[in-house]
Structure formats: C-alpha cells, structure tokens
Amino acid sequence: MSQLPGVEVVPRQTLLDVTDLIEFFQRRESVSGVQRVIAETAPLLLAADPYLLAVILDRPRGVFVALTRAEVAQFFGAAVSANREAQANDADTCLLRAQTAPPVRIDANTVLAFLGAVWINDALMLAARDAHALGAKLVYLLYDLTPVLETGHTAAVSRLFERYLNLVLDTASMVPAISQSSRNDFVAYAAAHGAKAPAGSVTGLPCGITPGRYDTSVRPWPRPYALFVGTVEARKNHVLALNTWKQLVDKHGIDGVPDLVCIGRLGWHADEFLRAYVESNGLGGKVSLLSTSVSDAELAAFYANAEFTVYPSRYEGWGLPVSESLAFGKLPVVARNSSLPEAGGTLAVYFESDNAIDMAIVIERDALNLETRMRIESQIADNFVDLTWQHVADAISHDIEQARSREGRKPMYPTIDLGREYVLAAGEDAPDSGYADQYLRHLQTEGLTPMLRQPRSADDFIVVDAGVIGTFGSPQTWGLEIRPGCRADFRFTRPVAGPLTILISTRSMPGLARIDAIGPGGPVQQEVYLGSVITLPLGDGAAGEPAQVTLSVTDAADSIEGFLGIKSFVVLAAEDLQTQVIALKSAADALRQELDFVTNTRSWKVTAPLRKLKGRGAS
Missing domain, CATH: 3.40.50.2000 (Glycogen Phosphorylase B;)
Incomplete structure (x- = not known):
C-alpha cells in the first residue's frame, strides 16, 4: 500500500475518495452496506496501484486532501481497530487535520474514483463537479436507482438522488455497477433523459456475513x-x-x-x-x-x-x-x-x-x-461459490484504467434563460395546502427568488449544479458559502448576443467581504456588504458562445461568520437597468427589514448607552 505524502501531481495519479467511510466512522456506526464496500476494496486498490492516493473532502473549503500514511494504516491497514470509539477518535483527528492540510492538485492527469454514497453528500457532489471542471476523469461505483424507481422516499431524498444521477451523466468517464440490473436501470434512466450512459463493468458483491468466522453452534431462537x-x-x-x-x-x-x-x-x-x-x-x-x-x-x-x-x-x-x-x-x-x-x-x-x-x-x-x-x-x-472482494477491486481497477485511457468529458456550459433568477439552494417543499396560512406564507417567501421575487422552479438544480462550480463549504439551506481563498465559477451558454451582466445575491449578515472577479468583462475588485447584490460585467459575445466569470473571496475578516454567502444569480442584458434596480431594491428592502428587527430587539436597546459611549450610535 503506497500513500504518497505530497500533493504534487504525478503521472497516472489516481485519487480514491474515502470520505463516506471516514465520516461513517466519525458517527460511531458499524460498517455495513456501502461503507463495507469501501472498507474491503480500498486496501486492495491501494496495494495494487503505487500512484493511488486515498483522499477525503475537507467540507469547509470544498477541496480534497490526501490521507497520511499513518491514517491509511489506521483505517485500511492489517490492524484496523474494531472499537467504534477508537475509530471515531481517529476519524475526528483526521478530519480536523484536513482543514489545514494542503489540497491535492487536480488536473487532466487525474482520475478520481468514488466508491461511497455520493448521493447523500451534496458537498461531495459539488467537489466532484469542480474536479471534473479542472479536467479530472471521474469514476463512480453505482449501487442502485432506488430513490427514483421506488416510492416511499421523501421528496428531498428523491431530488438529491436526481442531482446525483445528473452529476454522473454529466461528468463520469466510467460507471461500474454492482449488478447488471442496476446497470440496465441506469442505461434506461439516461435514455429517458436524453443522455447516453457511460460504460462500466459489473462487479457483483461478496457476502458481508459468512460462515466459519463465528461460533454458530448455539441456537439463537427457541423454536424453528x-x-x-x-x-x-x-x-x-x-x-x-x-x-x-x-x-x-x-x-x-x-x-x-x-x-x-x-x-x-x-x-x-x-x-x-x-x-x-x-x-x-x-x-x-x-x-x-x-x-x-x-x-x-x-x-x-x-x-x-x-x-x-x-x-x-x-x-x-x-x-x-x-x-x-x-x-x-x-x-x-x-x-x-x-x-x-x-x-x-x-x-x-x-x-x-x-x-x-x-x-x-x-x-x-x-x-x-x-x-x-x-x-x-x-x-x-x-x-x-461466493464472489471475492478481490474480484470487485479488479473490476473497479479495470474501469479506472479505462477512464485513464479515454478522453475526458467536456466541461458543462448549461443553457440559461435571460432574466430568470436561479436559486442555489434546493427549495423546501411547500406545506400541505390544507394549512392555507402556512401555504400562502410559503408562496410569498420561500417560494419566491430573493432578488426578482419570481416563483422558484423545482428544476433550478439542473442549471445550478452544472453552471456554478467552485470550492464551497457545505451547502446550506440558503445557498453556498465561499471562504477566503475559495472561488465560484459561473459558467453558461450566452442566451442572447450582446453585452451581459450577472447579478449575484448574497446572504445578509453583519459585515463585509472583499472579492476579486475575473471574466470577459474584465477584472473587478469590490468590497461587498453582506446582503447586497454583486454586479459583474460579462462582456460582449454571440448567442450560444460559452461565458464564465470567476469570483474569489480574498478577505472576510470583517464578516461575523468568516465567509461570503451567495444565494442566487440572474443574467441580464447590460442595458436592462430597470431589472437591475428591482434586484437592488429587493436587497435593500431585505436589509431594511433585518435592521428593523435588530434595532427593535431588547439586546439592542439595552446596549444603546454602550454604543453611544463608544461612538457607534445609539439609535
């Protein structure tokens, strides 16, 4: 097993994401199902490929960090602890170290393989999109399509799984599956959505519980x-x-x-x-x-x-x-x-x-x-005759090599509608219409976009997931967080010819952040008051051409939470000043409402003399 200590790209570099398993250990849960697949196959893959790096996602920064040799031995070595408390402590230490460790560098020489439950980790999905945008070839192990083929899941789970399937269809170079049935379902799903399913092997799965490992001589039940x-x-x-x-x-x-x-x-x-x-x-x-x-x-x-x-x-x-x-x-x-x-x-x-x-x-x-x-x-x-984990690892390894030999998937530039505001967070389901007051409140608040007060669309994620790429913290209910040193790329196909402008709404909280932006409209440096609207030029171009602007946060020390939160975006014709004014007025109204709320709280009134003493105003 070879875990390279540095972060420099080497020829044939393969990254094996093990985030799912490490976070599973952190929750003190026993390994089963998907996590057992990682626990059993990762050591075999690591032993077979000297250029393979086991990596985890650092959620606050949205970047992948390599495990150290000691961590690989802790989680995948011959003497792995079976004590859940010890595993949890090791996982805590590992994830804490990752927050300050240098990220692995990802480019077209990289193959990144996911064996875990990517569909329940929206932060991991964002990071996979970013790795693909940087040129990596992605391999996903497919388990099943239960949330979209079987009823009985919540709307939120089904929506998250649809986002996962879109991610796989957009970015995967190879998709091994645990059964031919799952593979067939995936191919059918892709065809139904106008896409072609990437190729992949069928691995099968060995038993998780087998005879010979335990004493089974004592009957556990008193009757047949x-x-x-x-x-x-x-x-x-x-x-x-x-x-x-x-x-x-x-x-x-x-x-x-x-x-x-x-x-x-x-x-x-x-x-x-x-x-x-x-x-x-x-x-x-x-x-x-x-x-x-x-x-x-x-x-x-x-x-x-x-x-x-x-x-x-x-x-x-x-x-x-x-x-x-x-x-x-x-x-x-x-x-x-x-x-x-x-x-x-x-x-x-x-x-x-x-x-x-x-x-x-x-x-x-x-x-x-x-x-x-x-x-x-x-x-x-x-x-x-039971299958073996070596058989599974060999099938995955084969698909990794197939991905390496193939041309990488092209970057995504989704088609957008001019003047339509796209919300970055998945919306909450509306309450039951039987509760008329709650339903009306939802339609008038969460059901509308932040800037233009347009009705939110349930399929915003199709554009947002492909069109907003970067290094984000864990997705929030209100949108995405960008910490200092991190970035967001807004990329799409120009909906019309001529000069365009992008407006980006930010989350309201005390303070400001400093940003740099680079795009076809030229470089921009701004101080952004949190809760205001960022306006960036997209330059001129023909309809159908790709456009991209990159927004980086350089400093957020003056914000109370240490990051810039972004909630939505809309692309407008540069001369559409009327719509820009509507967006800016909505942001100003929201800030005014928040300020009114703060200034009417008891704590604000009680601390008025102190603020007056400090020269910060008491009214």
Whole structure:
C-alpha cells in the first residue's frame, strides 16, 4: 500500500475518495452496506496501484486532501481497530487535520474514483463537479436507482438522488455497477433523459456475513424459524411477508409453520407493516422483529440455524441477504425482480413479486416440504461459490484504467434563460395546502427568488449544479458559502448576443467581504456588504458562445461568520437597468427589514448607552 505524502501531481495519479467511510466512522456506526464496500476494496486498490492516493473532502473549503500514511494504516491497514470509539477518535483527528492540510492538485492527469454514497453528500457532489471542471476523469461505483424507481422516499431524498444521477451523466468517464440490473436501470434512466450512459463493468458483491468466522453452534431462537434480514422500510416489503405468514398459519395451523424472525433497523415508510404487526401482536407471536443490537456474530448464528430465509423486497441493487443465505447453505425464497435473480442464481427459489399467494405456494412447495428443501440445500452446498472482494477491486481497477485511457468529458456550459433568477439552494417543499396560512406564507417567501421575487422552479438544480462550480463549504439551506481563498465559477451558454451582466445575491449578515472577479468583462475588485447584490460585467459575445466569470473571496475578516454567502444569480442584458434596480431594491428592502428587527430587539436597546459611549450610535 503506497500513500504518497505530497500533493504534487504525478503521472497516472489516481485519487480514491474515502470520505463516506471516514465520516461513517466519525458517527460511531458499524460498517455495513456501502461503507463495507469501501472498507474491503480500498486496501486492495491501494496495494495494487503505487500512484493511488486515498483522499477525503475537507467540507469547509470544498477541496480534497490526501490521507497520511499513518491514517491509511489506521483505517485500511492489517490492524484496523474494531472499537467504534477508537475509530471515531481517529476519524475526528483526521478530519480536523484536513482543514489545514494542503489540497491535492487536480488536473487532466487525474482520475478520481468514488466508491461511497455520493448521493447523500451534496458537498461531495459539488467537489466532484469542480474536479471534473479542472479536467479530472471521474469514476463512480453505482449501487442502485432506488430513490427514483421506488416510492416511499421523501421528496428531498428523491431530488438529491436526481442531482446525483445528473452529476454522473454529466461528468463520469466510467460507471461500474454492482449488478447488471442496476446497470440496465441506469442505461434506461439516461435514455429517458436524453443522455447516453457511460460504460462500466459489473462487479457483483461478496457476502458481508459468512460462515466459519463465528461460533454458530448455539441456537439463537427457541423454536424453528425462517429468517428475513433487511431494513424495515416499505421497499423491503415486510407487510407482504406478514400477510403470507398469516395465510400459512391459517392453512397449516400455528405449529405447522416456523416462526418468522425479521432482523433489521427501522427505516422509513414502514407504517403499514408496523401497524399490522402491533395490532396482530406479531400474528400471535409467530412473527418477531429484532430492530436493534444484533451483532454480526449473532446474525451469523441466525443464518446458520434458520430453516430457510425469505426476501420479498420490491427492488434491490444486489441483495446481500440472498447470497448470505446461500453462503450458510440455506434456501432463500425470493421475489423475482431487479437484481435478486443475480444474487440468488439458480440456487434460490422465486415467487412473483408482491404476490402473497404465490409466495405462500413457493414456501409450501420448496421450503416446508422437508425432502425438497434438503435436496436444494444439497445443491447449494455443492454449487454455491461466493464472489471475492478481490474480484470487485479488479473490476473497479479495470474501469479506472479505462477512464485513464479515454478522453475526458467536456466541461458543462448549461443553457440559461435571460432574466430568470436561479436559486442555489434546493427549495423546501411547500406545506400541505390544507394549512392555507402556512401555504400562502410559503408562496410569498420561500417560494419566491430573493432578488426578482419570481416563483422558484423545482428544476433550478439542473442549471445550478452544472453552471456554478467552485470550492464551497457545505451547502446550506440558503445557498453556498465561499471562504477566503475559495472561488465560484459561473459558467453558461450566452442566451442572447450582446453585452451581459450577472447579478449575484448574497446572504445578509453583519459585515463585509472583499472579492476579486475575473471574466470577459474584465477584472473587478469590490468590497461587498453582506446582503447586497454583486454586479459583474460579462462582456460582449454571440448567442450560444460559452461565458464564465470567476469570483474569489480574498478577505472576510470583517464578516461575523468568516465567509461570503451567495444565494442566487440572474443574467441580464447590460442595458436592462430597470431589472437591475428591482434586484437592488429587493436587497435593500431585505436589509431594511433585518435592521428593523435588530434595532427593535431588547439586546439592542439595552446596549444603546454602550454604543453611544463608544461612538457607534445609539439609535
């Protein structure tokens, strides 16, 4: 394993982002799912490529920082600590060091690979966009398209995932996927959005829990049972399993059916199952739910001593509980959809997805019939071969090399509408229209843009994500923060011919910041009072030509929070002075309202004598 200490670019430089795993350690959570993929494959990739650097995102600056050799050994070496508290302390130290460490330099010689859950980290998505703009070739490991193909997610989660998919389609050179099903879904999604999906390998996934690593001789349950492992959420379809068990108990009697033991943390939108489970008292004790404190060792014992397993999920990217069941020699009864036939192959038995009657028939035929089940278990013992993490790492490494050999993706210059204000933060969903007062307040405040008071558009992110690139702090509910030494590039295709001007609204807070701006309208240096509007010339040009202006913060010492916050932008014809006045007046009105609020607070009135004494005014 080779972790280079410096930040200079070397030939064939590859950066492996491990932010997701390090922040997972920081939260004191046990490694599973996506994070297990990073934990298992990163050491293999690091060992195989002497030019590979493990990097993390420094959120306040929006830049990638290389791990030190000591940190690589802590998180990926042979003696990695299994103690969550120790891991969390190491992660805290690592992320704190990153805040003052020099960033890695990124250019066209760089390949940057993401193995983690980029879709839940909007700061990481911003940094990936910036790396692409600097010339890097990006590789993303694709898991599934659950938030856009399955209901049961919040609008915010679905919107964030759409932003992730747009990011991948705009910037990826290669996209390996954990299953052919996920790959097919990605290709179909791209086609439906007028894009071509980047190529990529299919990796598959090895089991997370395997026999031989734990003592499974002690039975964890007092009666015969079937096992269902999976997060308790709508997609996993616990309610179908409950209904199927009711059918089986009604037909065969309470002693003719094994218990159903469900193991998994509580997720979202599982209210239908939880209500039925509580109201029926777990079908009179035949169905049990263990949602917390089941260790890997205990889970292995549950697998090893189960009669069989069930997995009725409506959609998966792979289906680890299916392959884990096979690893323990147990028959999995599985819904036929998405990637589940890839995980189960010819050794699992399948029922029609979301069909309780068919699920019950298959369980009766293949699982409750002891002779049939033993025959299938014999086939499993003779034929099941688990994938290896080396196989996964080799597939990812292959795609990294493919990305290196390909021409990098071209920079994005999105098409914008002249005079339309684009908001940089994802808007909050409107409250239920049944609450008329709240709904009206939302339409008149959060539902309008800051400068021109235009209705906000839900698809602003399509332009904003591609058109506003830079080194930002973590995205905020109001927009983006630019700290001293950091920058924002506004880039787009000119909507019309002629001279243009860009207006950028800033977040209101006490103080000012100093900026430099470089663009086709020439260099600009300004002192910006926070809450005012920045006006920058974009020069002259033909419609359809690319335009870009770069805004850098040189000093924010006189601002209370130490950064410049930007909220929205609009591009206008340079001679459109009327609209510029409207934008400036909106900013002035907002500042006046804020000042009125401050000066009417009790603390302002109480400190008036002190301000008068200091010569700073008491009124």
